[in-house]
Amino acid sequence: MAEETRPSAFERIALPEAQHSPWWQLGRRVLLALGIIVTVVLIVWLDADGYNDNSDPTNEVDFLDAVYYTTVTLSTTGYGDIAPVTERARLINAFVVTPARIGFLVLLIGTTLEVLASQGREMFRVARWRKYMDEHVVVIGYGTKGRAAVGTLLQNGLRKESIVVVDPNPAALDDAHEDGLAVVTGDATGRQVLRRAGIQRANQVIITTDRDDSTILATLTVRQVNPDAYIVAAVREQDNVPLVRQSGADAVVTSSEAVGRLLGLSSVSPTLGEVMEDLLTYGTGLEVAERDLLVTEVGKQPQSLPDQVISVVRDEKVYRYFDPVVTQLARGDRLIVVRPAKELPWAPRPGTHNEDTTVDEDD
Numbered sequence: 001m002a003e004e005t006r007p008s009a010f011e012r013i014a015l016p017e018a019q020h021s022p023w024w025q026l027g028r029r030v031l032l033a034l035g036i037i038v039t040v041v042l043i044v045w046l047d048a049d050g051y052n053d054n055s056d057p058t059n060e061v062d063f064l065d066a067v068y069y070t071t072v073t074l075s076t077t078g079y080g081d082i083a084p085v086t087e088r089a090r091l092i093n094a095f096v097v098t099p100a101r102i103g104f105l106v107l108l109i110g111t112t113l114e115v116l117a118s119q120g121r122e123m124f125r126v127a128r129w130r131k132y133m134d135e136h137v138v139v140i141g142y143g144t145k146g147r148a149a150v151g152t153l154l155q156n157g158l159r160k161e162s163i164v165v166v167d168p169n170p171a172a173l174d175d176a177h178e179d180g181l182a183v184v185t186g187d188a189t190g191r192q193v194l195r196r197a198g199i200q201r202a203n204q205v206i207i208t209t210d211r212d213d214s215t216i217l218a219t220l221t222v223r224q225v226n227p228d229a230y231i232v233a234a235v236r237e238q239d240n241v242p243l244v245r246q247s248g249a250d251a252v253v254t255s256s257e258a259v260g261r262l263l264g265l266s267s268v269s270p271t272l273g274e275v276m277e278d279l280l281t282y283g284t285g286l287e288v289a290e291r292d293l294l295v296t297e298v299g300k301q302p303q304s305l306p307d308q309v310i311s312v313v314r315d316e317k318v319y320r321y322f323d324p325v326v327t328q329l330a331r332g333d334r335l336i337v338v339r340p341a342k343e344l345p346w347a348p349r350p351g352t353h354n355e356d357t358t359v360d361e362d363d
Contacts, residue, residue, distance in 0.1 A: 029107060036104050040070040040097055050089025055081045073097060074104045135203040136162045140188040140218055142172040145208035145234050145255060150181065164197045189217045191225060199225050207233040207249070212240040216247050223248025279338070287341045293333040300329055311336035 044051065045066035052059045061069070061082060069082040084090045137153060139146050142165045150163060165176040166188045176183045186193035188209070199205065205222050209215045212235045219233050233249040235241060241252045262280075266273025278285040290313070302309035302321040312319045312326040313334040319326045326333070 033104065033107055036100050036107070037070055037074065040074065040100050041066050043092060043096060044069055047089055047092060050084055050086035050092075051082055052085050053082050074101050076101065076105070133164070133198045134201050136164060136198060136201070137204045137206065138164050138166060138194075138197050138199055138202045138222075139206045139208070140166045140222075141208040141210070142167045142169075142176050142183075143208060143210065146172075146206070147175070147179070149206050149208060150179070164202075166193060166197050189214065189221055191221060194221060194225055199229070202226060202229050204230045204232070207231065212236055212244075216240070216243050219244055219247040219249050284341050286338055288336065289339055290334055290336050293329055293331070293335060297329055298331055301327060302329060302335070305335070307335065307337035307339055309335050309337050 041063075044061070045063050048061040048066065051061040051065075051069070053061050053065055056065075065082060071077075072079055084093050137158065139150055142150075146165070146167075150165075153163065154160065160180045161182075163181055165172070165181050165183045166186065167173065167176070167183065168185060168187050170185070173183045173185055184193060184197040186196070188194060188207075199222060205226070207215050207218050207222070209218060215233050215235055219231060222229060222231055230251075231249045232251045232253070233244050234253045234255050235244055236254070236256045238254050238257050241254060244252045262273060262276055265276055275286075279288055288310075291307075297305055302312060309321045311321060312323075312329065313336065314326060314330065314332070318336070329335075
C-alpha cells in the first residue's frame with residue numbers, strides 16, 4: 001500500500017474549539033506587557049533611595065531613571081549604570097523584578113510557544129479523535145442542506161462527536177466549528193480527503209454539494225472507498241437521479257423538485273402546503289418517524305394502531321399502509337408513522353402520551 005501523503009494546508013482536520021480574534025489576543029498580550037513595565041517602574045521609583053545612578057554625580061534616581069532601568073532590565077540588556085545598593089532593593093530585584101523579567105521574556109516569545117503548544121495539542125486531539133471515530137456519519141458539504149441534515153441528526157439523538165463535515169470552503173469550517181463539529185477541509189472528490197474523514201469506517205454518508213457533477217463524483221469516490229456505507233445524496237435536477245444511483249447512492253433527494261412541489265401545493269391549497277411544511281419542520285406540530293413494531297401489534301391492521309401509519313417496511317421494501325401485502329402486520333415489520341413532534345422519533349407506541357391503550361376483547 002502506498003504511503004499516505006501529508007495533508008496540505010487545504011486538506012486538514014480541524015476540531016472545534018473556543019476561538020478568539022487576533023486583535024483580542026494581541027490586545028491581551030500588549031496589556032500584560034504594559035502591566036509588567038508599569039509595575040516594575042513603580043517599584044523602582046518608590047524605592048529610588050535603594051539605587052545608585054553611577055552616571056549621575058549625585059547618584060540620585062528619578063522617575064525617568066526608573067523607566068530607563070526598567071526597560072534595560074526587562075529586556076536583559078543591563079548596562080549596569082543603575083544598580084540596587086541596599087538590601088531591600090536587592091531583595092526586591094531578586095524576588096519581584098527578576099520574576100517580572102522572566103514573565104516579560106516569556107510574553108515576548110509567547111507567540112512562538114503558543115503556536116508550538118497549539119500544534120502539539122491539536123495533534124493529540126486529532127489522534128484521540130481518530131481512535132474513537134468509528135461507524136460515524138460523514139456530511140459532505142455544509143451549506144443550507146448540510147446544516148439542516150446535521151440538525152435533524154442531532155435532534156434524533158446522534159452525538160456531535162459522531163459527525164464529520166467535509167467541505168473546502170473556509171466559511172463552512174467556521175460555521176461547523178460554531179456548531180461544535182469536526183471538519184476536514186478539502187475537496188470530497190479526493191480519496192485522501194475522504195480517508196482523513198474516516199470514510200472507510202463511516203456508517204452513513206450524506207452528500208449535499210452545490211453541483212450535481214460534484215455529487216456524482218463524490219458518490220463514486222465514497223462508494224469505492226467504502227462499499228458498505230449507506231449513502232444519501234441530494235441533487236438539483238431530476239434527470240441526474242439515475243446517474244447518482246448508478247454511482248452508488250442508496251437514496252437520492254431532488255431538492256429543486258421537492259421545493260417546487262411544496263410551492264405548487266401551497267399555491268393550490270394553502271392549508272395543504274402548511275401541513276406539508278409542518279411535517280418537514282422538526283420540533284413542532286407533526287413529525288414523520290420510523291419505529292419498530294410492538295409484539296402486541298403483530299397480526300393487526302396498520303389502520304387500527306394508535307399511530308397514524310402511512311407505510312410499512314417489510315424485508316427492506318416499503319409498502320403503503322393500504323397495500324394488500326401488509327394487511328396484517330408481522331414480526332420484523334417497521335412502521336413509518338405520523339406522530340406529535342414532542343415524541344422521540346424512535347419512541348415505541350402506544351402509551352407515550354397517556355392515550356387510551358385498552359384493547360377490545362372482541363377485536
